[in-house]
Amino acid sequence: MKVGIVGSGDVAKALGAGFLALGHEVKLGSRTPESEGLVAWKKQGGAHATTGTTADAAAFGELLVLSTHGVNTEEAIRQAGPKHFSGKVVIDTTNPLEFGADHMPKLAYGWSDSAGERVQKALPDAHVVKAFNTVGSPHMFQPKFAGGPPDMFYCGNDAGAKKTVHEWLKKFGWNPLDVGGIEGARLLEPMCVLWVTLGITGGNWGIAFKLLHQ
């Protein structure tokens, strides 16, 4: 399958490497597709790893991933061209984080709104599913934790798109958990604040969430 990733940071590279390892073609999209870091990523990824503009990546992908800086995501979507997302499943990994003077994470907006909902509003013809936003990029593919596969919470409005993402999450080594419509991002994005806070205060980023059942 052709996977287009709008983004060029750690998440884009980690998820891109995961899709490549599963045998898929991946194009990462950036405003600087020939930057040193992306050229190195392509070299490591092999023949199925390419880069382009964000519009190139969005047009290329049959499945799309959005991994752009949280509060600049709507701007990145405008640059990539919403028409390229039309009818496609879009995995939204973004978190609208901002860091205050105390260097601790906060939501730029949330509780009655979310990045997931803003992305879905900016892409009305796409099927947005929020996922992969509650764990660090080094653990996104084949996470290895003492307690077994961690949970990956996801949400979105389209049942078919969620089924697709559920299957991808399993292939990536997660136990997927559906939390409902895209407004569930109001819950999942604060989970990122919790995870980052624990990473900073505990000095250990090798952490992931798991529900315990009776």
Ligand SMILES: NC(=O)c1ccc[n+]([C@@H]2O[C@H](COP(=O)([O-])OP(=O)(O)OC[C@H]3O[C@@H](n4cnc5c(N)ncnc54)[C@H](OP(=O)(O)O)[C@@H]3O)[C@@H](O)[C@H]2O)c1
């Ligand atoms: N890092 C993690 O471990 C992690 C884990 C879970 C979720 N997340 C979330 O996933 C998203 C990506 O995180 P990241 O750490 O990989 O990267 P990041 O540093 O948060 O974002 C980098 C990406 O944002 C784009 N960008 C920044 N400003 C832009 C603007 N004004 N217009 C258009 N594009 C812009 C960059 O585009 P160019 O390539 O053109 O510069 C680049 O692709 C974030 O929303 C983050 O909160 C991160």
